[in-house]
Amino acid sequence: MSVVVTPAARDAGAVTVPTPRANRRGLRHKPLGLVSACYLVVLAAASLIVPGLVSVDPEAQDLSHALAGPSAAHWLGTDRLGRDVLVRLLVSTPGTLVDIAEAVVVFTVLGVGLGVLAGFLGRWTDRTISRFGDLVLALPGIIVLLMVLAVFPGNDLAAMIALGVLSSPVLLRVVRAVTISTRNELFVRAARLSGLTTTQLIRRHILPWLAGPITVQVSLFAAAAVLAQAGLSFLGLARPETAGPSWGNMIAEASNVISTDGWLLVPTGGIVAITVLALGLLGDAVRDVTVGRSTRGAGRWTGLSDAPRPPDDTTATAALLSVRGLTVGFAGTTVVRDVAFDVRAGETVGIVGESGCGKTVTARSLLGLLPGDGRVTAGSIRFDGTELVGLDERRLAGLRGSRIGFVAQDPMNGLDPTFRVGSQLVEVIRRHQALSRRAARQRTRELLELVQFAEPEQVARRYPHELSGGMAQRVGIALALAGDPDLLIADEPTTALDVTVQAEILDLLRGLRSRLGMAIILVTHDWGVLADLCDRAVVMYAGEVVEQAGIGDLYRAPRHPYTEGLLAANPHRAPVGDALPAIAGTVPTPSAWPGGCHFAPRCRFATEQCRAERVAVTVLSRDRSTRCLHFDQLVVP
Amino acid sequence: MVRETVRWLVSSLVLLFVVTALTFVLVSLAPGDAARSVLSGQSTGYTNQQYQQMRHLLGIDQPLPVQYWHWLDGLLHGSLGTDLFNGQPVTDALAGRIGPSLSIVLGTVLVAGLVGVGLGIVSARRAGIAGRIVDVITLGGFAVPNFWLALVLVELLAVKVAAFPAGGYVPPAGDPAGWIRSIVLPVITLSAGAVALIAKQTRDCMADVLSREFVTMLRARGLGTASIVYRHALRNAAIPVVTVLGLLLINLLGGTVLIEAVFAVPGLGQEAVTASGTHNLPVIEGIAFYFTIAVVVANLLVDLSYRRLNPKARAS
Numbered sequence A: 001m002s003v004v005v006t007p008a009a010r011d012a013g014a015v016t017v018p019t020p021r022a023n024r025r026g027l028r029h030k031p032l033g034l035v036s037a038c039y040l041v042v043l044a045a046a047s048l049i050v051p052g053l054v055s056v057d058p059e060a061q062d063l064s065h066a067l068a069g070p071s072a073a074h075w076l077g078t079d080r081l082g083r084d085v086l087v088r089l090l091v092s093t094p095g096t097l098v099d100i101a102e103a104v105v106v107f108t109v110l111g112v113g114l115g116v117l118a119g120f121l122g123r124w125t126d127r128t129i130s131r132f133g134d135l136v137l138a139l140p141g142i143i144v145l146l147m148v149l150a151v152f153p154g155n156d157l158a159a160m161i162a163l164g165v166l167s168s169p170v171l172l173r174v175v176r177a178v179t180i181s182t183r184n185e186l187f188v189r190a191a192r193l194s195g196l197t198t199t200q201l202i203r204r205h206i207l208p209w210l211a212g213p214i215t216v217q218v219s220l221f222a223a224a225a226v227l228a229q230a231g232l233s234f235l236g237l238a239r240p241e242t243a244g245p246s247w248g249n250m251i252a253e254a255s256n257v258i259s260t261d262g263w264l265l266v267p268t269g270g271i272v273a274i275t276v277l278a279l280g281l282l283g284d285a286v287r288d289v290t291v292g293r294s295t296r297g298a299g300r301w302t303g304l305s306d307a308p309r310p311p312d313d314t315t316a317t318a319a320l321l322s323v324r325g326l327t328v329g330f331a332g333t334t335v336v337r338d339v340a341f342d343v344r345a346g347e348t349v350g351i352v353g354e355s356g357c358g359k360t361v362t363a364r365s366l367l368g369l370l371p372g373d374g375r376v377t378a379g380s381i382r383f384d385g386t387e388l389v390g391l392d393e394r395r396l397a398g399l400r401g402s403r404i405g406f407v408a409q410d411p412m413n414g415l416d417p418t419f420r421v422g423s424q425l426v427e428v429i430r431r432h433q434a435l436s437r438r439a440a441r442q443r444t445r446e447l448l449e450l451v452q453f454a455e456p457e458q459v460a461r462r463y464p465h466e467l468s469g470g471m472a473q474r475v476g477i478a479l480a481l482a483g484d485p486d487l488l489i490a491d492e493p494t495t496a497l498d499v500t501v502q503a504e505i506l507d508l509l510r511g512l513r514s515r516l517g518m519a520i521i522l523v524t525h526d527w528g529v530l531a532d533l534c535d536r537a538v539v540m541y542a543g544e545v546v547e548q549a550g551i552g553d554l555y556r557a558p559r560h561p562y563t564e565g566l567l568a569a570n571p572h573r574a575p576v577g578d579a580l581p582a583i584a585g586t587v588p589t590p591s592a593w594p595g596g597c598h599f600a601p602r603c604r605f606a607t608e609q610c611r612a613e614r615v616a617v618t619v620l621s622r623d624r625s626t627r628c629l630h631f632d633q634l635v636v637p
Numbered sequence B: 001m002v003r004e005t006v007r008w009l010v011s012s013l014v015l016l017f018v019v020t021a022l023t024f025v026l027v028s029l030a031p032g033d034a035a036r037s038v039l040s041g042q043s044t045g046y047t048n049q050q051y052q053q054m055r056h057l058l059g060i061d062q063p064l065p066v067q068y069w070h071w072l073d074g075l076l077h078g079s080l081g082t083d084l085f086n087g088q089p090v091t092d093a094l095a096g097r098i099g100p101s102l103s104i105v106l107g108t109v110l111v112a113g114l115v116g117v118g119l120g121i122v123s124a125r126r127a128g129i130a131g132r133i134v135d136v137i138t139l140g141g142f143a144v145p146n147f148w149l150a151l152v153l154v155e156l157l158a159v160k161v162a163a164f165p166a167g168g169y170v171p172p173a174g175d176p177a178g179w180i181r182s183i184v185l186p187v188i189t190l191s192a193g194a195v196a197l198i199a200k201q202t203r204d205c206m207a208d209v210l211s212r213e214f215v216t217m218l219r220a221r222g223l224g225t226a227s228i229v230y231r232h233a234l235r236n237a238a239i240p241v242v243t244v245l246g247l248l249l250i251n252l253l254g255g256t257v258l259i260e261a262v263f264a265v266p267g268l269g270q271e272a273v274t275a276s277g278t279h280n281l282p283v284i285e286g287i288a289f290y291f292t293i294a295v296v297v298a299n300l301l302v303d304l305s306y307r308r309l310n311p312k313a314r315a316s
Helices: A007-011 A031-053 A085-121 A123-138 A141-151 A156-183 A186-193 A198-234 A247-256 A262-291 A359-365 A393-399 A421-432 A437-450 A456-460 A469-481 A499-516 A527-533 A551-556 A561-568 A608-612 B002-029 B034-042 B048-058 B064-076 B090-125 B129-143 B146-160 B176-210 B213-220 B225-263 B268-278 B281-309 B311-315
Strands: A321-330 A333-343 A348-352 A374-383 A404-407 A487-491 A519-524 A536-541 A544-550 A618-621 A624-626
Touching: A031 A085, A031 A262, A085 A123, A085 A156, A085 A198, A085 A247, A085 A262, A123 A156, A123 B002, A123 B225, A123 B281, A141 A156, A141 B002, A141 B225, A141 B268, A141 B281, A156 A198, A186 A198, A198 A247, A198 A262, A198 B146, A247 A262, A247 B146, A262 B129, A262 B146, A321 A359, A333 A359, A333 A374, A348 A359, A348 A527, A359 A374, A359 A487, A359 A519, A404 A469, A404 B213, A421 A437, A421 A456, A421 A469, A421 B225, A437 A456, A437 A469, A469 A499, A469 B213, A499 A519, A499 A527, A519 A527, A527 A551, A536 A551, A536 A561, A544 A551, A544 A561, B002 B064, B002 B281, B034 B048, B064 B281, B090 B129, B090 B176, B090 B225, B090 B268, B090 B281, B129 B176, B146 B176, B146 B225, B176 B225, B213 B225, B225 B268, B225 B281, B268 B281
Parallel strands: A333 A544, A348 A519, A348 A536, A404 A487, A487 A519
Antiparallel strands: A321 A333, A321 A374, A536 A544, A544 A624, A618 A624
16 A cells, blocks of 8 residues: 655645545445455344343253254254254354454554564564564464463463464554555654654554454454364363353254254354355455455456547548547546647657646557546547557557557566576567577667667566666667657656666667657656657647647747746746746646646636637647637736 | 485474474463363362372373473484374374375375366366356355264255265275275265365466566467466466475365364364373374474475476576
């Protein structure tokens, strides 16, 4: 689980205190979890109330009705001595639940207490506690349990305490990990600086984050404890038959008559299984709610095939890539709307705008690589005559890498940590060209030389974690070039890197463009990069393209107030010593887009007309367009 | 590498020491002692003098640290002591009991590894009916008490249809088919929960790995689904799954106690129950020793495969 501090908040220097997601979406949306919770409550309640109401003695024998199946008088039948199974199950439930509660209390107190201490204090406390946990986890638990039961014969309290202690390191590890990750979050550090005591800090800022993981582990442990308690009782080591009915010894009794009367195993085993199931499902539901995702179907990729196929456009353009009316939605919310631009062969086009304007989503949608439930909901992407929207994953995979290469913002996380650089390159190369292993290794060397590695063999032998950020990005570029693509999409390729390394990567891209003659889409928020590398620019604001122009025109005479504002805020152009002008306000989130012009709330030219309805694109010349009603008011300075 | 080995050796010795010492303390704390067990087995009544003599004879009248020291000394000379009741060396008494327990435990780990990982992948990748079926199977395996399952399996597959023996153990030497038939039911029983555990773990890890950035980038580079899922994602997901397999192995050592009781398998678990009932300290101590050795070896195997799978662990 990670704490999300939005980039906007970080930029503003403000520290937002997030609340665990569990608070926002409760168990109400998890029917199975809800049913499980209800079952457990009903079970506990029934076991406490019903035996008092029913006048049947659980030990009352009725040998004339021994081993009778379910009937109106005995809902779950009777056992060998004619005792009512339902009554005996209910009577045995409080004892079982008390046993489980004892084990759970020990498990939780030890696990949470030691876990928070280890995670929060760190240093030797952490080392000592972690070692202790590892040691306990390595103990042959059942042997210790047998010994404990030999010391305290038939004493289930002792057994349950031992079970709790023996299992607690599992919870300890989880709590420690969450505590460490939370402790290092910005808002906790800020809270500490503001003078909260350690106890206050743990209670107010750490424990809320632990609630979810603790609930998951406790419910899973409770399930295991139910099984263990039943097992010990089945063997007669805890809660033996002489001490009254228990779930375990009732199964043992049932096993004696298994051949003649198999029915008895059903209610006795059933109550154990259903209780374990309920605890397990409850844990799953809490996990899904707190982690905020379902784990099923994560690897099902539909590409762009479930997007609506656009009408066939016969007016083929000369452009290599032609995007028209591209609209992308996440779970019903539109985040990119009506985006249109062209990229001609060999041309470099920059997509520029603030964070959260839809640049990355646009770039990824071109390859059908939208994360999670992101979908292209309308529009057309034509690449070299092929319509990509509606194309199935298999054919799209054929284009990826070989015709369109992709370089992402975060180079380190873009590499598989478990394979060497060389083997990752060899695999990609052989995917695109029918080469022998040997030839592919030769090509690997060439590609690594192409991205300016002086010692390609040595780099090929390294694992990703042995690379610096700049090296990893060069490897990422080599991987993107492995299929010799006609179009390279680079999504903020330098943002995650040090300033000195940024220049190195930009030089590399410039050199590659002139050597290989491929078209490049460069997503950036850096005007210097834009001016340096790009022929044309596509300016995006709040999910829309607001202006397009050749790079010189754009700098000389912006035709959209947002472009003008961005240019004024560009540190490269601001006069030294003056305060940097900034556009007041922030980019609205997709759900808060205004009805009219998206930029109107921040715009000095905005009129009633701008707010009234969506503003259409005005084409000014072949390469120039703006989504502004008042573009003519922008005067050249 | 030398440092790693030394660290592993030290932590193994510490574990061995803690477990055997703890066993010593717990057994001697238990009400009653071996002298009473022996004497009450021989005749109906005995005098206090006879009792003290027997304690002396068995060596359990000495202070606990001295007894433990003698045991450690014997261990260094390759002896685990002698059975208090029949004077047989513990190593001999337990020799025949390791095979049955080991066969069941390793068989279960094998089944859990293969079936569990397979089901986990299906569950992570398929949102449709196949994923649902896998989920139901894993939930069932998780919830059914294994001793209950054992009873039902014996009734159905050994008594009603005599496909497998209801209990007992056949050594593999001489009768390999009989050996497999004799461990099938115990292995199925223990596998139900184990498969569920591994499938769940695999499912969660695969889902986590498949949502990571490098998987998107593998797709961006044009790799096919098969390579991404089975070559890249599985290898990354295997790192935590192997850890859980190791914990499972340790857990199964305990699980055999119940299962051996139900299937009347003459293994270490059965002997543990018998010996702890009669305060047969050297035998209990021997079993604890063997179990701890198994734990140590399991940890070593996990550590080695972890290193093999995770290059970061290899470096540090």
